Amino acid sequence: MRPEQRIVVGFAPTRRTVFSREEAVRFRRAIEARLRDLGIAYVGLAGLNEDELLYDAADVPRIARRFREAGVSALFFPHCNFGTELAVVALARELRLPVLLWGPRDDAPLPDGTRLRDTQCGLFATGKDLRRAGIPFSYIVNCRLDDPEFERGLRRFCAAANVVRIFRNLRLGQIGTRPAPFASVICSESALMEKFGIEVVPLELGQLLSWAQKRLAAPDAGVREAREIITAKYAVAPEIDEGGLLRLAALYASLREWLRGEGITACGLQCWDYLQEGFAVAACYLVALLAEEGLHMACETDLHGAISSALLSAASLGENIPFFADLTVRHPSNDNAELLWHCGPFPPSLAAPEEPARLVPHYMTPAACPAVGEFRMKDGPITLARFDGDHDQYFLMTGEGHTTTGPRVRGSYVWLEVDDWPQWEERFVRGPYIHHVSGAYGRHAAALGEACRFLPGVRPDRFGRPGEER
8 A cells, every 4th residue: 555545544433321331342342453453544532531432422522633633534433332323423524524334233132131232223323313414424234343244345435535535635737738639538627626626737738848858958866767767667679769768757857846846646648749749759658657656647638537547546545556548449359348558658567477568669650759668468357437527517437347368459458358348338438438547457446436425526437237346
C-alpha cells in the first residue's frame, strides 16, 4: 500500500446499558484484535470511559476531536450489543465521513432464556435513524468475526472510503487544450467544481515546453536522474539517439516537478501533436513512468479519464497501478473479448514477464518521435472504470473481466474477456461513456460501487455479472 493511500478508521464500538456490559466489552476487545490481525489502521476510544465504548451522546465532541486530529477517513460502528443509535448518529453527523455498520452474530440464549446482546435488533434501529438523518452507510451482514463475510466487507469498505477520500480531495491538472478532433473528451470544469469541489489547475503546453527547453540547454541533476529512469525499464531501440533521450528526460523532469509542486492528483495531457512538432517527442512513455509514481495521467486531455484512474488506484489502496486504454477492436474469434490498447503509455511494471518490452519511436506519427513502450501486458483479472457524464448527470462505470490470448499488435496492449461483450459494447455506445477507460489488475468494482453511496451526484453503473469480490 502506498503511504498516501493509507486509510485510518475511526473505531467507535457501541453498547446499550440495558444489555450485558461485560459481553459488550468482551466483543469490543475481540473486534480490536481482529482489526490488528487484518492490518487495519484504526483509532479507538481508549481513555474515553472504562469500557472504551460509545453509549453517551455527550461524549461525541471529544471523540470527534480525537478522530479529526488522527486524520480518520471513515467511521466503523460495531454494535457490541444493541448499541445506542442516538450517539452513533450524532458522531456520524458531526464528522460526515463514510460509515460502516456491523455487529457480531448473537449467541444462543442462555439456558434460562436470557439474551445478552440483541445485536441484530439494534442494527435495525441504527440503520433507520441514520436514514432519517440523511446519512449514507455501508453494512456488513450480521455474522461472526471469523466469517469470510466480515473480512471481505471490511476490506471493501476501507477501499470505498479511500475512493471517497481521494475524490473529495482531487486536484486535477490540465496541460494544454484537448486535441481538436477529440470532441468526445469535452467536459465542464465549472460542473466539476460546483458539483464535486474538484479544482482544475491549467498549464499551457507552451509553458511546459519552455521549461523543458531551458533544462535541455543545461541538463541538471533532475534531467540526469530522469534519463536513468527512462532507460532502466526497457531495451532502447537503436533508432532512439542520445538527443531523443535527453529531450524526453528534460520534459519528464519538468512535468514531474510541476505535478508535484502543484499537488496534482491526476492530470489530462495534450499528448499530440504539438509535442511532436514543438519538441520532437511523444509523451506516451512519460505517461507510463508517471503512473508508476502514482501520478495519474490521461491522454488527449481527458480529464474524466484522469479522474477514473485516480479512483481505480484508490479502490486498490494504491496496490495496483492503473493504466489508461482505448477500447479498440473486438477479438477476431472470441465474441466476448476486446482489445485494450494504447500507443505506448501503459506502466512498464504491467508487462508480461515472458515477453521483452521495448522502447521505440512512435510508430503512428510521421516524424517517428521517441518514445513509446511496446509490450503485451501480464495475465490476470482486470477491473475497468470510467467516470463520465453529460446533461448534468454523472456516472461511475465499473466492470470486471480476465485477460485472454489474442493476436499481437503494436504498442502496449492486452486482450480482455468479459461475460457478455455485445451488451457491454451497446452500453458504452449509448453512453455517457467514450472509448477511453481506466483499468487496474484485481477486482475493484464492488468497492467503487460502494463508494458511490457517499458521493452525491455520482451514480454507480455496474457492467456485467459481479465477480468474486477482492
